[in-house]
Amino acid sequence: YYEGTYEDAVGTYMFFDKENNPVVEDPVFDTAPKLRYVTKTRKLLKMRRIFVKPRLEVLGDSNHPGCIPNMETIKKAGVPPIHQKE
Incomplete structure (x- = not known):
C-alpha cells in the first residue's frame, strides 16, 4: 500500500516509450525515431510505502x-x- 499527496508540477511532464519498429517515410533524409509519445501530466505524485497494521x-x-x-x-x-x- 502507498500513501501520499499530489502537487502541481512546474511545466509539463511528458512520458515516452521505446519504439520497437520505427517507421521512416524518407530513408535518405529522415532519422528513425527511437521514442514514442505516450502521455503527459501536470500533476506530481509524492508517494511513500506504508505497511498496514x-x-x-x-x-x-x-x-x-x-x-x-x-x-x-x-x-x-x-x-x-x-x-x-x-
Missing part, C-alpha cells in the same frame, strides 16, 4: 476486557507528521 494492535481486542487500546499506536495512526505541516 492489524486492527487488534491499534484498538485492542473487544472480546478480552483486559486488552486495552495501545494509545501510542493510535496516535501514530493519525495524520502522518510529514503531512501535518501543510
Whole structure:
C-alpha cells in the first residue's frame, strides 16, 4: 500500500516509450525515431510505502476486557507528521 499527496508540477511532464519498429517515410533524409509519445501530466505524485497494521494492535481486542487500546499506536495512526505541516 502507498500513501501520499499530489502537487502541481512546474511545466509539463511528458512520458515516452521505446519504439520497437520505427517507421521512416524518407530513408535518405529522415532519422528513425527511437521514442514514442505516450502521455503527459501536470500533476506530481509524492508517494511513500506504508505497511498496514492489524486492527487488534491499534484498538485492542473487544472480546478480552483486559486488552486495552495501545494509545501510542493510535496516535501514530493519525495524520502522518510529514503531512501535518501543510
